[in-house]
Amino acid sequence: MSDLDLAQEARRLDAADALRAKREEFALDDHDTTVYLDGNSLGALPRAVPARLADVVEREWGRLRIRSWTESGWWTAPERVGDRIGRLVGAAPGQVVAGDSTSVNVFKAVVAAARLAADGDGGRDEILVDAATFPTDGYIAASAARLTGCRIRAVDAGDVASAAGPRTAVALVNHVDYRTGRLHDLPGTTAAVHAAGGRVVWDLCHSAGALPVALDADGVDLAVGCTYKYLNGGPGSPAYLYVRRELQPRFDSPLPGWNSHADPFGMSPQYAPADGAVRGRVGTPDILSLLALEAALDVWDGVAVEAVRAKSLALTDFFLRCVAAYVPGGRLECVTPTAHDERGSQVSLRCADADEVMAELVRRGVVGDFRRPDVLRFGFTPLYTGFADAERAARVLAEVLGP
Amino acid sequence: MSDLDLAQEARRLDAADALRAKREEFALDDHDTTVYLDGNSLGALPRAVPARLADVVEREWGRLRIRSWTESGWWTAPERVGDRIGRLVGAAPGQVVAGDSTSVNVFKAVVAAARLAADGDGGRDEILVDAATFPTDGYIAASAARLTGCRIRAVDAGDVASAAGPRTAVALVNHVDYRTGRLHDLPGTTAAVHAAGGRVVWDLCHSAGALPVALDADGVDLAVGCTYKYLNGGPGSPAYLYVRRELQPRFDSPLPGWNSHADPFGMSPQYAPADGAVRGRVGTPDILSLLALEAALDVWDGVAVEAVRAKSLALTDFFLRCVAAYVPGGRLECVTPTAHDERGSQVSLRCADADEVMAELVRRGVVGDFRRPDVLRFGFTPLYTGFADAERAARVLAEVLGP
Structure with missing residues (x-):
């Protein structure tokens, strides 16, 4: 599937997302330049807090x-x-x-x-x-x-x-x-x-x-x-x-x-x-x-955790599809289980030079984190992460890893 | 010594207080109506914090x-x-x-x-x-x-x-x-x-x-x-x-x-x-x-703890003098030592119905606290408590206790 197809699919999925409006409740004004996939380490700021x-x-x-x-x-x-x-x-x-x-x-x-x-x-x-x-x-x-x-x-x-x-x-x-x-x-x-x-x-x-x-x-x-x-x-x-x-x-x-x-x-x-x-x-x-x-x-308020879970699985499924489509085989090993009942809300990918790869991802606006010795972590927070974020993160990851 | 004499002395002591300007660094905009003597429980808000x-x-x-x-x-x-x-x-x-x-x-x-x-x-x-x-x-x-x-x-x-x-x-x-x-x-x-x-x-x-x-x-x-x-x-x-x-x-x-x-x-x-x-x-x-x-x-910054201690002792000494001058004998027992080397930065007074007395003090703008069974606590925070505060607290205490 081409980049264009996945990007279009991401837009359709975001448009159909019942939790879409929740994103506005978070301070994510840099979303044009940044995909924040580190909410499994530090959640984004809810706008009501200050x-x-x-x-x-x-x-x-x-x-x-x-x-x-x-x-x-x-x-x-x-x-x-x-x-x-x-x-x-x-x-x-x-x-x-x-x-x-x-x-x-x-x-x-x-x-x-x-x-x-x-x-x-x-x-x-x-x-x-x-x-x-x-x-x-x-x-x-x-x-x-x-x-x-x-x-x-x-x-x-x-x-x-x-x-x-x-x-x-x-x-x-x-x-x-x-x-x-x-x-x-x-x-x-x-x-x-x-x-x-x-x-x-x-x-x-x-x-x-x-x-x-x-x-x-x-x-x-x-x-x-x-x-x-x-x-x-x-x-x-x-x-x-x-x-x-x-x-x-x-x-x-x-x-x-x-x-x-x-x-x-x-x-x-x-x-x-x-x-x-x-x-x-x-x-x-x-x-x-x-x-x-x-x-x-x-x-x-008004959010059912079940809806969050459904979106979380859809997001991580979609991210894995994008990664598979964009990144040449053999460069990454997914250490997160693919079975839904064994997966949390993050995707961990093992790769060579993972620390440098993550540093470059962050420079390019895709914020995940690195865990020694060789793991890239991407956290998906359904209240504010969208499908276009997932697609973009996978695309930038492919660019960083190179052909 | 009359109320007027002690009030005048308080003004002189405040005017000569080297720590006087520190008070402006705290949010105490209600100081015309409130004497806050509970900094030994919760210190006042420094203006730099918000x-x-x-x-x-x-x-x-x-x-x-x-x-x-x-x-x-x-x-x-x-x-x-x-x-x-x-x-x-x-x-x-x-x-x-x-x-x-x-x-x-x-x-x-x-x-x-x-x-x-x-x-x-x-x-x-x-x-x-x-x-x-x-x-x-x-x-x-x-x-x-x-x-x-x-x-x-x-x-x-x-x-x-x-x-x-x-x-x-x-x-x-x-x-x-x-x-x-x-x-x-x-x-x-x-x-x-x-x-x-x-x-x-x-x-x-x-x-x-x-x-x-x-x-x-x-x-x-x-x-x-x-x-x-x-x-x-x-x-x-x-x-x-x-x-x-x-x-x-x-x-x-x-x-x-x-x-x-x-x-x-x-x-x-x-x-x-x-x-x-x-x-x-x-x-x-x-x-x-x-x-x-x-x-x-x-x-x-720039404050010596020794200067704070000197003012603390002067404040608690002065408060005790005011209490002695204003409150009829036998109504209060001071449980805080009078010797400087045995005194912290609070004055604790034992009295009958201490809980009701403190509630009335608070209603009249003198905020200390009550500790069971019979203790009134007044904390003196030299960075923001002045001698006029001490005089006023003693005067209101005398009013509450009655003739």
Whole structure:
């Protein structure tokens, strides 16, 4: 198929795209010169954020000052924002709290899950970790293991289900692999770990906001995720922690800060945990970032995650077709699965000199990223990425790779 | 002395105040109607913050997007901001890192200190905690103790020096008591804990930015603090961690997130800690809040902490004189020490019905806060609090308490 045909098809697909108007809600004024395919690392700025953040700073902090902790709803923001994230990951209200980094939430979740699993079953001392995990999860899980007397066993994410056994306390798995874009089997793995008597913690960093997640329906115990990728919360925006409702009374946090106390302003020297998702809080919430995130979540109003998923798969399918049409055979190896039920919302292509190729792509206005040693990553954010973007990225990639 | 005399004296003191011009750098446009004495809970907004934060959001995030991690200096912000805080707490560059909440930093510091102390001396299993500590420190220390096989012993902060012994691994002490405003003996306590073979962690939440702290000179091992009180970083702004330079190679973090790795983008499954203060980092830094804090720290340019301390003591002395002159005897008990070397930058007054008294003060434009069961807290922030503010607060307090 010629460039012209694919470019025309892209225009038709964009014209028929029900999410097309969403793009206008993002600051993408450079779209004539730039194709931004790095929303799986840092989501684009939603246009609603600057004015809302200015109001938070100038009025809520600058004029109301301390009164805003109650009058502007600052104190309850972690749960309020958490519930809005919850809707996107299949969690009914009262189970998600926003705050801290993903790493800190992994620590809370893994230690708490290990304690749950060991409860009445002290023989469970094994923490299964996805061998290809984003590294922070592995590092933090190792620390959690060291502090709780467990040991780490690394297995491929696809093998967690069969690896779980009578010693398994916790399995910590990435829903979508950050490097390959492979989507793992959340319902099946969760059921298998449960059948073995263990608990499962899912890292949703690369799935939340890109595809449906059904934490409640799939019986997930605990989950964590960041909000600066497909949720567009801003650089390093607060992460979140999901604790399944029926586990909350036994959620025993290793970070029992004053914000998780049943009566924080009682200032009691004795710790008494709050009920509900609040128990996952630690210290004073970072309000500026949290309320910027809250404003960023407005773009999800009226959006069904299923529609986002359908467009995501169409975009990545189309991008792969364009790459196949434009790039001579043998120059690229696709490491992202072609099967829909194994694919997240990114396409990872292995090639020689990938670092230099990505640098040249960026110079030519196609912004993806490079992951060592040889992977080009292209993230597709259905709320603002179009089919013409995908076609153009593939065309420029072919130009960079040469004949 | 009559009201008129004290009001005149306040005007003379304000006119002679070398820090007077600093007040203009804060958003305090309501100073005709409001005396803000709650900067020990939430510092006022520095005027430089809104424009800087707008630039971070609209240009750095909105237009440069992912490039800002390098081009806008986002990645190194925790150390850069840490060094600026370091100047205010007597820490040479390379020892302070900004990020996470105070509670999370207490956890890092106490676990790391316990590991340092136990290193080659396994008999040290006692964590001394200030009995009147801000509660989060005690809760987190208890969690650290549970996870490291230590036990907690609560003693009065003034008794930590004598309580430290051969079992002491760590002492965690507040530099200034949040409730009473009592300043504790940092050099003497540190030396005594060291003489007993233990490590000391100081919580500087209520001292940094209000009085000189000499972490390096006094040999402090580790310290933590928040930045939203006297450092005016904004609601829930990032906290910080100090790790003394010579201890950094042995600083063994319980939260070894990918940001603390020697080669974070190597994405190695094996953890290898970075050298220096970076080792205290955990996850991706919260850039919006961190850069708002950085802009807030500009007000410290050219300011000597010693000058701030001199004014702080003059302010609290003057406030106490006004209270003594205006309020009938027996209505209030001052729980803040009158000796300068035992006083932080707040005045805490005990009285009957303190909650209702504070609510009425706030209605009349004097904003302090109430701490259960019976304490009125008035924080004095020398960069923006004047002597006329102190006089007026005392006068309104007398009016509220009645004849």
